[in-house]
Amino acid sequence: MVSSNNNGEVSYEFLPFLRIYKDGSVERFLDSPYVPPSLGVSVSSKDVNISPHISARIYIPTQLSNTNQKLPILAYFHGGGFCIESAFSFLSHRYINTLVSQAKVVVISVEYRLAPENPLPMAYEDSWAALKWIASQSIQDQIHLKEPWLLNHADFSRFFVGGDSAGANIAHNISIRATHEGLNNDVKIYGVLLSHPYFLGSKPIGLEPGFDNDYDKNLLYKTWDFVYPNAPGGFDSPLINPFSNDAPSLSGLQCSRLLICVAEKDELRERGVRYFNAIKKSDWKGKVELFEVQGEDHCFQILNLESENAKTMFKRLAAFLN
Structure with missing residues (x-):
C-alpha cells in the first residue's frame, strides 16, 4: 500500500x-485484492501465524472437519516475481480452493516477505522457516501446541512441496536445502511440484532470445536484478540457475516424485524442459514427469482457471498429489 x-x-x-x-x-x-479465509461447501481455510513475520493460509476439504482422516499435504509458494501477489490474494485463494477441491489434499499456502522492502534472499529464508514449521507439526509430543488441522488431517508420509513461477523457484531451492540440512522430526519430502518455474541463466538456451547488453534484457531478467540486487553469481546464481557451476547436483534431491509443468508459449518453457531433462540424465532415483500444455502462456491456470486447458491441468496436478 x-x-x-x-x-x-x-x-x-x-x-x-x-x-x-x-x-x-x-x-x-x-496485486489481486485481499480475500479472507472461508468455511466453504467443499473447501475450508484459515490463517495461522508461523512467526512475527511469516504467516500462512491452511486449506482442507470441508468434509474432513469432523473426522481424523489423513490426506497428502502440500506446502505451496505463490508466484509474483518475488515482489507482488500474496497467499491471501483473490487469485491465490481461488486457485488453491480449486486445487484442494479436486485433489483432496491439505495445503499450507505460505506468505513470505516481498522485495523491494525485503530483497532476496529473504523470501527463501522465510519459506525455509515455514517449511521447518510445517514439518514440526508432525511431532506427536506437545500436542497442545500443534495446529489442529495439520495434526488431525496431514499425512506427513505424503509431504509435497510446490509452487508456481517464483514459487516454483522457491520450492526447488528449499527442497535442495532440505536434502542437505534435513527437516524437523526427520520428515522427508515425498514429491516436488514445479509449475512454470522461474529459472534463468546468463546464456540463452533452446529458443530463448539472446541479448547483448543490459537494455536488451527482458522483464524476467530485470525482475531478478530488482529483487536481488548484486546477487552472488548474477543470473548464474544457483538460486536462479540450477545448472550453474556452483549449483548443487540435482541428483541429490531426496524426494521420490517430481512433476514439472510448462506451457508452450511461456518464455520460461525452455528452462523447465531443461530441468526435466537434467533430472532424467542424472543419477536421481525417483520418478520425474513433464506436463506441457499447448497454446498457453505463463501460469494460465491461475489467471483463467475455467478454461479447458486449466481444467486438464488441475486433473494432472490432482493425480500427481494422490
Missing part, C-alpha cells in the same frame, strides 16, 4: 509491477 503522506514523490518505478516513493512506501499495481 502507499503511505498517505508520500506527497507523490516517486523514488523509483519498476513497471508494470510497482512504484516506490521517497518515504519508502510501495504501490503495487498487479
Whole structure:
C-alpha cells in the first residue's frame, strides 16, 4: 500500500509491477485484492501465524472437519516475481480452493516477505522457516501446541512441496536445502511440484532470445536484478540457475516424485524442459514427469482457471498429489 503522506514523490518505478516513493512506501499495481479465509461447501481455510513475520493460509476439504482422516499435504509458494501477489490474494485463494477441491489434499499456502522492502534472499529464508514449521507439526509430543488441522488431517508420509513461477523457484531451492540440512522430526519430502518455474541463466538456451547488453534484457531478467540486487553469481546464481557451476547436483534431491509443468508459449518453457531433462540424465532415483500444455502462456491456470486447458491441468496436478 502507499503511505498517505508520500506527497507523490516517486523514488523509483519498476513497471508494470510497482512504484516506490521517497518515504519508502510501495504501490503495487498487479496485486489481486485481499480475500479472507472461508468455511466453504467443499473447501475450508484459515490463517495461522508461523512467526512475527511469516504467516500462512491452511486449506482442507470441508468434509474432513469432523473426522481424523489423513490426506497428502502440500506446502505451496505463490508466484509474483518475488515482489507482488500474496497467499491471501483473490487469485491465490481461488486457485488453491480449486486445487484442494479436486485433489483432496491439505495445503499450507505460505506468505513470505516481498522485495523491494525485503530483497532476496529473504523470501527463501522465510519459506525455509515455514517449511521447518510445517514439518514440526508432525511431532506427536506437545500436542497442545500443534495446529489442529495439520495434526488431525496431514499425512506427513505424503509431504509435497510446490509452487508456481517464483514459487516454483522457491520450492526447488528449499527442497535442495532440505536434502542437505534435513527437516524437523526427520520428515522427508515425498514429491516436488514445479509449475512454470522461474529459472534463468546468463546464456540463452533452446529458443530463448539472446541479448547483448543490459537494455536488451527482458522483464524476467530485470525482475531478478530488482529483487536481488548484486546477487552472488548474477543470473548464474544457483538460486536462479540450477545448472550453474556452483549449483548443487540435482541428483541429490531426496524426494521420490517430481512433476514439472510448462506451457508452450511461456518464455520460461525452455528452462523447465531443461530441468526435466537434467533430472532424467542424472543419477536421481525417483520418478520425474513433464506436463506441457499447448497454446498457453505463463501460469494460465491461475489467471483463467475455467478454461479447458486449466481444467486438464488441475486433473494432472490432482493425480500427481494422490
